[in-house]
Amino acid sequence: MAKEKKILFLGLDAAMPDLVKKFVAEGAMPNTAKLMDQGVFSRLETVFPPLTAAAWTAIVSGAGSGTNGVPSLMVKHPGEELDHWHTSFDRNEVLCETLWDVGIKKGKKVALVNWPVTFPMGAINEENGCQLAGALNPPFRYFFMPLWDVASSACFSNKLLHCNQIPGRAVKLETKPAEGWKNLPASKKPHLEFEITVPPTYVKGYKMQVLVYASSDEGYDRMLVSESKDAKVAITDITLGEYGPWITRNFDARDYNRNGRFRFQILELSKDGKDFKLYQSSINMADPYSVPASLSKEVEKVAGTYMEVDDPWAFMDGWMSSDLYLEQLGLHANWWGTATKHVLENQAWDMAFSWVGTIDHVEHALYSGIEPTSRVYNEKTAPFCWHMIRETYRQVDQNIGKILEAVDLNETYVVLISDHGMTHLDWNPFVKEHLQRAGLLKYNLDLSTDDPSNLSIDWKHTKCHPLEPCHAHIFINLKGRDPQGIVEPKDYEKVQEEIINCLMGMKNPENGKNVVAYALKKKEAARLGIYEGPGFDRVGDVLYAWNPGYMSHPFIYRTAIKYRDGSERVRANPELYEQAILCKNFPELIKETVAENGGDHSAVCGNFTGVHLAEPTLHDMHACMLMVGPGVPKYERKFPARIIDVCPTLSKLLKIDVPKDAEGGVLYDVLDRIEK
Known part of the structure; x- marks a missing residue:
């Protein structure tokens, strides 16, 4: 009897078919290139509205929002106030059957890795598979907030920094001579200090003391963070650019109490100690985020600490450099690749679903910089924007290669898929x-x-x-x-x-x-x-x-x-x-933008320049699908499929029932070409 085939979804949020093809042709995505040489490629018309939770729910169910219950970024329940809403990333909002629901009924083991709309934990139990994290997890309660679980990032500086998201995240303060400290580290210059609250806004924070000192004759180069004025019990002691250790504390949020995890990084520190930027990362959940619970620690040993989201807002507001943001995007992509590979190699699975969101975030920040029809497009800054976007695709591709090391393509169908495209803003x-x-x-x-x-x-x-x-x-x-x-x-x-x-x-x-x-x-x-x-x-x-x-x-x-x-x-x-x-980080971009605003530097504040809210049928709004595996030939579909057609088609390929709520059809031009 023939062995039943496995299936692995690799969800690449906002991966655009034209950009994938471009970067493959340029050699920036060699692993994807290998897959394209041996698999089916199709553009996909996404759902209305073309938003993350709605589209990913449609991909795994074959159903649109009138059926699946996820109509937008938010969900309004009948009978509630018109300005009251629920996050669409809560799996409890989903009203339809999914592909993994069908698989579980057939006795298949399912692995979910950071897949959207699967949080809180419990979408999968230990009997039928495993689950690791859940991208964009609730509580994503307040639409004006960036995506995090406890509180957003913050930056403490002697300058008045831009803060396009949430007043209070950028805190202006000054250093002063240190007083009342014990166990001070050796310093070539007088110790300086300032006090911070972590986080400074949104939830009740912790008072912390920051000590600035000079470990060499060149000037101030280190910061020490302690919850008391005792350097011996410091929770962080770092130099410029260095990541501090992860710190876990308990927080009372607006509607719940939970553990959160964050770390510090010095983004700027002048030798005289006057100019500085101390960055506090987003405070992500530190409670168990896997089923079984032991899987969290296993993955952390090989992939590092789970970070719910990278921080494009810190980049767009000019807190961190483009190189540092690109490094942060790489850390997220590497966690995704390493964590996914570990799950595939160490957990039993027949169906696996794994997601990464870094492409979406860099396109939100910079897409207008590569789109000539945008009013902010500038030929001088386009190469910088292309570089940032290309490198993010490259990072994801490198991790696709890492994941495929754990996959036998003779017995597994691998589906690279995105949820929507992008347009300028x-x-x-x-x-x-x-x-x-x-x-x-x-x-x-x-x-x-x-x-x-x-x-x-x-x-x-x-x-x-x-x-x-x-x-x-x-x-x-x-x-x-x-x-x-x-x-x-x-x-x-x-x-x-x-x-x-x-x-x-x-x-x-x-x-x-x-x-x-x-x-x-x-x-x-x-x-x-x-x-x-x-x-x-x-x-x-x-x-x-x-x-x-x-x-x-x-x-x-x-x-x-x-x-x-x-x-x-x-x-x-x-x-x-x-x-x-x-966004203002590229020097030439600052120059051009200041000129366009009449020389007013205060007008240079970053916000989104890429969005996905236009008609789903538009060329640039298309998602894409690339499928390889046993018997799958090289074939590019001439016309776009619908995103809701993917689930019914793969159900037929796997010889399992189509989810009962599916509205999409079967792509027989694909199935008829696959050798049985």
């Missing part, structure tokens, strides 16, 4: 402000604080509210359905039309072109591949897609109007759009 429309001016929403802004939660909704005068963070779905405040509903059911379609008119009336502030590609009523959702399945009541009353170059802005900022006498008045920001700015 020019402008962030303030969606709530647009809706307010159209008389559809009324907000109140607390002008006394910069906290992003300073905005509240006046429900008595609000007809609709977007699903945070204002991507793709808008819900009507319907009487009899929603807690504070004001729209009469008879006026439901009228308000839908008012919302659509508002969205389609939004124009590019420079050229007057539409920023929204289309906006549809919920009853038309099938045109977007959203059908009336178990998750349909989570779908907005109006759905819309952005044209390339746009991503909604969920905030309303405060702004100050200054008068000649020095006084000022604070009010809500009246702007309708915020421009995207390519």
Whole structure:
């Protein structure tokens, strides 16, 4: 009897088919090149909206968001306030059957490595396989936050640093002569000190003392961190660029208590001790993150400590250099490759699913830098952006090679797959402000604080509210359905039309072109591949897609109007759009961007310049699939498949049932070419 074949998914978030082909041709992805020479390659049309959790759920289920229950970055449950939501990365939000659910029923062993929408632990138990971590794991509770588990990164400096995400993360302070310390290390210059709180914002932090000293005659070169003024019990003692040891502490977050893990790194330290930047990494979960629990320690011995996410925000805000961020991306890719290889070699498995997200992050930061149609594209800075993106693909490819060392292609189908493509970003429309001016929403802004939660909704005068963070779905405040509903059911379609008119009336502030590609009523959702399945009541009353170059802005900022006498008045920001700015780290980029902003260096602040919110059918929004294995020939499909077709096709290939909720079809042109 023929031995049953295994299958290994390698999920490469945001890997773009054209870039994969380009880097393969250039020799930057030799391992992928070998696979392309012997396997099936296809472009894939992704789901609507083309977002991470929605797309990865569709890949493993064959079902779109009307069925799988994951409609966007966030999930709104019926009957809850319109501005209340749940993270879509919580596996408990998934309403459909997955490929591994079917496999387990057939007695197959499943291995999940950092796969999205599989956290909290428990998607797999010890009887049917193993699980290691879960990318973008909950609690990803507050949409304006970067992705972490306890708290974000922070930077302590004598300079006022940019901080495009979360006020309070960049802390300005000064060194002063050290006083009251015990067991001081030898120093060629007088010891200096400053106090920090870790983390400085979001959750209650720990007070820590930082000692700056000079181990040589050249000047200050080391920092020591202690929770008391006793250098003998220091938790970190590092020099410039060096990574400190991982530190575990218990944190009281807003809605839970758990252990978190972080470390320090000196990003800058002048010889006179005046200029410095001390970086605190994101505080990632330190509680068990594997099934069985022992697997976490096993993997840490070979791959190092699990970090939930790299930190593009520190790079975009100019805290860390491009070289250092590229190194950080490499650390994540290496953890992925080493951890995956260890699981494949040491755990029983028939079906394995492993994911890496570094390509997505570098493209979010720099994609406009390689896209000539972007308003921030510059020929002088394009080589730098190409280098960063190419090297990230190269890092991932190196680890694909590492993983394949543990795989027998004569008995295993290997599927390299991505979830969506990427487009440039020019402008962030303030969606709530647009809706307010159209008389559809009324907000109140607390002008006394910069906290992003300073905005509240006046429900008595609000007809609709977007699903945070204002991507793709808008819900009507319907009487009899929603807690504070004001729209009469008879006026439901009228308000839908008012919302659509508002969205389609939004124009590019420079050229007057539409920023929204289309906006549809919920009853038309099938045109977007959203059908009336178990998750349909989570779908907005109006759905819309952005044209390339746009991503909604969920905030309303405060702004100050200054008068000649020095006084000022604070009010809500009246702007309708915020421009995207390519991050500031590349010296030539700073020069060019400053010139474009009238010489104002303060205007040079990094934010996303790549997004994936445009129509899924667009060329640049395509994902890709590369499959190799026993009997699989070299073959490139002429036309794109749909991302929901992958699961049914592989189910047939493995001779198992198609997940019962699948909506996709079988790619018989692929199956018919595989030797049985």
